Amino acid sequence: MSWLNGKRILVVEDEALIAVMVEDMLTDMGSSVVGPAATIEAALKLAATEMLDAAVLDVNVRGERIDPVADALLARGVPMLFATGYGEVKLANGHRATVIDKPYTQDKLARGLASAMGMAFQRSTG
Template sequence: MAEPRRILLVEDEPVIAFALEDLVADLGYEVVGPAFRLPQALDIATAEPLDAAILDVNLNELTSYPVAERLHARGVPFLFATGYAESGVDWPHEVAVIAKPYTRDQVKVALRSLLG
């Protein structure tokens, strides 16, 4: 049996992070993180084997764009999760966006799309 795909979660709100962690695990993926802060997320995005990632755009006073850049350079597909819809994403490349609050089905479809 194949190993489950590894999904990095970057989310600064613990309640949302743990709910997303449960949801992603229930879908059969291995959760990496969740990372709550930018330095932790960057370390994981650099060092860990990953198959995909879900990135909250806003991390306290910062954004997850440096993490997105690191993942993009590694060829790891990712999507942004934001309460601001697509207009709240200032990313120069085409990227999937799911709006908060998202549903289990939205996450399921988005991850399947990322992973092919």
């Protein structure tokens, strides 16, 4: 997807198999993956130090909510996409975000990122 070419996407996911799947999907769409981070602590470091165009965040990371990472990204103006098996997401600060349900496909991931980034979804024709 040309609109994702070169975009730096932070991935926070504690399930190794899902993290690899998301990394593969994003790479296939032309993005550069930052991470993936499997802990809140690692995600916070990346959120504070890396240049990011967007983030794909698991809502529950090793039993901890993603809120501190989301707050750090929100403060930097980084668009976020939340991936969860729990339905609607409302962060502790009341901020609502774009959500996709697990398990998801590359198409759902692309649509979710487009929505989070305020872009019209463009399906690849090539």
